[in-house]
Amino acid sequence: MIVQLFPTCLVNEFRPDVGMAVARVLERAGCEVALPEGLTCCGQPAFNAGFHDEARQVARHTIGVLGATDGPIVIPSGSCCDMLVHQNVELFRDDAAMADKARKVADRCREFSQLVAERLRANAAPAAAGAARRAPASTRVAYHPSCHLQRGLGVTREPRELVGSVTTAESVKFDEQDECCGFGGLFSIKNAEISAAMMDRKLAAIEASGADRLVSCDLGCLMHLEGGLRRRGAAIKVQHLAELLDEAATP
Amino acid sequence: MTFAARARDAIGNHQLHVALDRTTAQFGLRRSAAIATLDQFDAVRNQARAAKMQVLRTLGESLQEFERQLLASGARVHWAQTGEEANQIVVDIALKAGVRRVAKSKSMVSEETHLNGALERAGVTVIETDLGEYIVQLGNDRPSHIIAPIVHLTREQVGRLMQEKLAVPYTDDTQTLARYARERLREEFLQADMGLTGANFGVVENGTICLVTNEGNGRMVTTLPRIHVAMMGIEKLVPTMADLDRFLKLLARSATGQKLTTYTTLIRGPKRGGDDCGPEELHVVLIDNGRSQMLAGEIAEILGCIRCGACLNACPVYRTVGGHAYGDTYPGPVGAIVTPGLRGLDKHAELPGASSLCGACRDVCPVRLDIPRMLLALRHQAVEQTPQPLALRVGLKAFAHLASRPRLYRTAMSWVRRFLRSRASDGWIHDAPGMASGWTRFRELRAPAAQSFEAQWRARAATKSRT
Numbered sequence: 001m002i003v004q005l006f007p008t009c010l011v012n013e014f015r016p017d018v019g020m021a022v023a024r025v026l027e028r029a030g031c032e033v034a035l036p037e038g039l040t041c042c043g044q045p046a047f048n049a050g051f052h053d054e055a056r057q058v059a060r061h062t063i064g065v066l067g068a069t070d071g072p073i074v075i076p077s078g079s080c081c082d083m084l085v086h087q088n089v090e091l092f093r094d095d096a097a098m099a100d101k102a103r104k105v106a107d108r109c110r111e112f113s114q115l116v117a118e119r120l121r122a123n124a125a126p127a128a129a130g131a132a133r134r135a136p137a138s139t140r141v142a143y144h145p146s147c148h149l150q151r152g153l154g155v156t157r158e159p160r161e162l163v164g165s166v167t168t169a170e171s172v173k174f175d176e177q178d179e180c181c182g183f184g185g186l187f188s189i190k191n192a193e194i195s196a197a198m199m200d201r202k203l204a205a206i207e208a209s210g211a212d213r214l215v216s217c218d219l220g221c222l223m224h225l226e227g228g229l230r231r232r233g234a235a236i237k238v239q240h241l242a243e244l245l246d247e248a249a250t251p
Numbered sequence: 252m253t254f255a256a257r258a259r260d261a262i263g264n265h266q267l268h269v270a271l272d273r274t275t276a277q278f279g280l281r282r283s284a285a286i287a288t289l290d291q292f293d294a295v296r297n298q299a300r301a302a303k304m305q306v307l308r309t310l311g312e313s314l315q316e317f318e319r320q321l322l323a324s325g326a327r328v329h330w331a332q333t334g335e336e337a338n339q340i341v342v343d344i345a346l347k348a349g350v351r352r353v354a355k356s357k358s359m360v361s362e363e364t365h366l367n368g369a370l371e372r373a374g375v376t377v378i379e380t381d382l383g384e385y386i387v388q389l390g391n392d393r394p395s396h397i398i399a400p401i402v403h404l405t406r407e408q409v410g411r412l413m414q415e416k417l418a419v420p421y422t423d424d425t426q427t428l429a430r431y432a433r434e435r436l437r438e439e440f441l442q443a444d445m446g447l448t449g450a451n452f453g454v455v456e457n458g459t460i461c462l463v464t465n466e467g468n469g470r471m472v473t474t475l476p477r478i479h480v481a482m483m484g485i486e487k488l489v490p491t492m493a494d495l496d497r498f499l500k501l502l503a504r505s506a507t508g509q510k511l512t513t514y515t516t517l518i519r520g521p522k523r524g525g526d527d528c529g530p531e532e533l534h535v536v537l538i539d540n541g542r543s544q545m546l547a548g549e550i551a552e553i554l555g556c557i558r559c560g561a562c563l564n565a566c567p568v569y570r571t572v573g574g575h576a577y578g579d580t581y582p583g584p585v586g587a588i589v590t591p592g593l594r595g596l597d598k599h600a601e602l603p604g605a606s607s608l609c610g611a612c613r614d615v616c617p618v619r620l621d622i623p624r625m626l627l628a629l630r631h632q633a634v635e636q637t638p639q640p641l642a643l644r645v646g647l648k649a650f651a652h653l654a655s656r657p658r659l660y661r662t663a664m665s666w667v668r669r670f671l672r673s674r675a676s677d678g679w680i681h682d683a684p685g686m687a688s689g690w691t692r693f694r695e696l697r698a699p700a701a702q703s704f705e706a707q708w709r710a711r712a713a714t715k716s717r718t
Contacts, residue, residue: 007704009654013664014697016704023708035708038657046647048608050630054651061655151610176276180567184607189689191255191605196693197262197571198607227694230679 003031003115004069004108006062008080009041010219018219021246022076022112028249029119033074038065044083048185052091059088060098066105073105076112076242077218078149079185084109086152111149113217113241117158120165141169141244142211142236144202144225146218147180159217159241166248174209176201183224199228206236213237215244254601257576267573270405278399278564281508282615288510295497300618302494303555306455306486310546313455313488314537320458324520326533334364337538341366341447341480342373344534348478350375350445356462356469357381358449359397359558360482360538363580363593366447377447378439380468385432389416395574395582397560398506403573436468446472446530450483451557452498453535456491459519460535463502463512470516479521479530485537486546486554498557501617505559541593549628553588555618562612562622568605577602584612584622591629600637603629642686661703668699 003026007019023033043058062084066073075081085106092098110118143163150156163171182188182198189195203225206214214229214236216222226238239247261267286292306313318328331337337360345353353375355361367377367388379388383400387393390412394400401409406423414421419431448469452461460481462469473479489495503509522529545554563569563583574582578599579590587602603626612622633639653660674680675698683691690696 007708012704013668013699016700016702016707019704020707020711035705039705040654040657040660041650043651043654046651048627048630049643049647050603050627050632050634051644051647051651052631052634054647057651058654061657065657147607147609147611151614178611180607180609180611182567182607184609187604187607189686191258191568192689192692193255193259193262194568194571194605195607198567199693201567201571223697224694227679227690227696230695231693 001031001119002034002071004066004071004073005033005035006039006042006066006073006075006080006084007035008075008077008219010223011076012039014223015219015240018076018240018242021240021242022074025116025242025245025249026074026119029116030123031074031115031119034069036065036069042080042083044080044087045185047083047087047091048187055087056091059091059102063088063098063101063105066108067101071108072115073109074112074115075109076240077220078111078146078153078155079218079220081109081111082148082152111153111155111217113149113159113162114153114155116245117161137168139169139213139237140172140209140211141166141213141215142172142174142206142209143177144181144206144214144216144221145178146216146221149217150178155217159215162241162245163215166244168248169213169244172209172211174211175205177205181221181225183218183221185220188224195224196228199224203228203232203234207234211236213239213244215239215241217241252578254576254578254599254605257578258572258605261572261576264573266405266408267403270403270408271570271573273405274399274402275564275570278508278560279615282505282561282564283508285504285508285510289500289504295500296617296619299494299497299501300555302490302497303557303618304552306488306490307546307551307554310485310488310543313490314485317453317455317458317488318537320456321535322458324458325523326458326520326535329534329536331536331538331540334538334540335369337364337482337536337540338366338369340536341482342369342375344478344480344532345370345375345445346373348445348532350478352376352378352439352443353445353447354439354443354472354476355379355381355384355447356449356464356472357384357400358447358482359580360449360484361447362394363540364482364538366482378436378443380436380439380466380472381464382429382432382466385436386412389413393575394580396563397558397581397583397585399560403575440468440471440475443472443476445478445480446474446476447480447482448473450481450487450535451502452495453483453488454490454492454495455488457519459492459495459517461495461499462516462518463499463514464516465507465509465513467514470514473516473518473530474528477530478532478534479518480534480536481518482536482538485539485542486556502557502559505557505561505615505617545592549632550588550592550625552620553585553592553622553625555620556585556589557618558585559617561615561617565611565615566606567609567611568607572605577605584626585620588622588625588629596629596632597637600633603627603633646686661705664703668701668703671696672698672701674698 047055521533
């Protein structure tokens with residue numbers, strides 16, 4: 001199966017290694033990964049800031065690029081995926097033709113963990129996904145469910161199952177686990193104090209859990225939390241779920 | 252003072268965090284437990300939502316029918332376009348009847364209209380009889396939560412306040428503190444010649460006013476004084492008694508985690524012949540104060556709010572900054588929508604931005620209000636109607652221009668990456684310039700990659716095709 005990868009702007013500019021891990025995990029799950037030419041950003045920063053004209057301009061471009069491809073679109077971010085699945089259609093509610101295109105793209109979008117879990121379920125032998133589950137060395141993983149993933153897209157089970165499938169990783173729970181980490185896109189800059197206070201609460205809970213690794217499906221949250229951990233001098237490793245799965249399958 | 256400044260103060264206030272942490276988490280847990288006791292919670296929610304939306308769609312007719320029913324039951328009905336009009340109506344009723352003392356049970360709409368000040372200026376004494384509101388009044392404070400007005404105070408602070416204002420021995424024992432208040436309030440109930448309440452619900456089909464309280468004060472102020480005035484926003488209607496039943500189940504569980512509020516008072520008309528208690532006059536003041544304007548726009552849905560406060564307890568921003576930071580009567584996610592709606596977006600353009608859009612409010616809302624959607628709609632209106640910071644405006648315009656031109660975007664991003672990398676040490680940036688400094692004040696910023704994912708991917712593909 002060919003899947004179209006929308007790497008997202010953050011992965012593209014800040015963490016290409018996450019994109020590579022995403023691709024390898026998908027390939028092991030039996031997908032052929034294609035990267036459409038000309039993808040940039042989903043436009044969510046403009047949309048969430050209330051700048052609809054600007055958001056529409058970006059969305060029109062993205063829908064154009066993705067609309068010219070076939071097959072599932074995989075997005076390693078709950079938040080960008082939610083933008084494509086829910087908000088783009090809303091942005092074009094006064095433009096029936098564009099709304100229709102937006103809806104067609106929306107219907108093809110899968111967040112990374114969703115698609116991987118789907119593939120694992122579809123494959124008779126889970127090992128075919130390359131999820132040999134060998135490394136990493138014993139680790140205690142705190143999973144942070146990002147808000148747009150769990151509440152926007154309703155994806156709660158899949159990432160936890162995938163973390164659970166790594167036999168050397170022990171999932172640890174922490175206080176107020178489902179609560180927002182305070183990232184919120186531009187919120188983290190415009191309302192920096194509030195964002196930081198929310199982050200501190202989240203990091204304190206993660207530190208208290210005894211986790212040595214923090215895993216999530218949204219790079220925005222991860223960059224925010226990792227930057228906060230680093231400022232605190234904490235030695236918790238921060239990974240996108242794809243990196244954990246890739247590490248587990250790499251000999 | 253701006254929201255940002257108030258929020259900063261709140262974040263630095265240690266007492267506030269002790270107080271908020273003690274209560275909001277507790278409220279959340281109690282709510283979850285209580286909801287588990289309601290069969291088909293989601294079905295009840297859906298029915299309640301449908302009923303509320305139905306009333307809002309036909310609000311004009313519903314209000315007319317409600318008025319007919321009220322009049323038929325012997326109540327007097329007043330209409331107020333604004334908060335000031337509402338206050339004037341209440342003041343006039345009081346002065347005409349020679350009222351000296353008003354005993355109030357908790358009413359958010361009277362906070363919204365600043366009724367107490369208006370009555371006091373007219374020479375009428377007002378006593379709040381809800382324990383929390385009584386303490387607010389003692390401290391010349393403002394409520395900071397829809398159902399728990401003094402959630403921002405610790406019991407130690409309340410103990411010191413009562414010691415100072417009531418000349419009682421200091422204690423932080425809540426039972427004793429409640430007893431101090433009760434002893435004084437008892438007398439007030441008996442002396443008051445007017446009782447003033449809000450209305451949790453107004454039932455269209457028979458003109459019933461429904462009040463819920465946990466302290467019984469609502470029942471006292473609607474039965475002992477000779478006049479009862481109920482102030483209500485025009486959106487407070489529910490169609491039928493059967494609907495009311497569903498709303499009561501949802502409200503108690505969502506607000507305080509109870510199956511039923513301790514006192515549920517249903518009022519239809521003043522005292523009738525043969526009744527041994529009850530007011531001689533019942534007045535209902537129906538208040539618009541910006542609501543009909545909200546009804547016509549993108550945030551009409553928020554008029555379905557039943558003021559349970561669940562979204563406050565669930566909101567990580569509310570839990571971080573408390574209610575006063577929101578700067579008006581209604582705090583939290585609902586306040587971030589209602590306040591701009593009632594008072595004007597130009598005066599509160601920051602409030603819709605006071606959210607990470609995490610959606611926890613939408614999850615807990617008993618009538619399934621899509622609060623994040625409305626926050627986004629207001630942010631858009633704010634962009635259209637109010638001045639925006641230049642850096643943001645220009646930045647997003649440039650961003651949209653580039654992000655729809657991939658080649659240009661790629662080049663621009665490679666420059667941004669190079670620039671940021673030049674400011675990094677050990678792969679991390681400690682102090683980013685411009686708007687990004689908001690980030691690095693509290694966290695490190697990872698330096699961007701030397702080569703983008705796209706470039707790496709194309710290189711990998713080229714290698715693969717060669718082998």
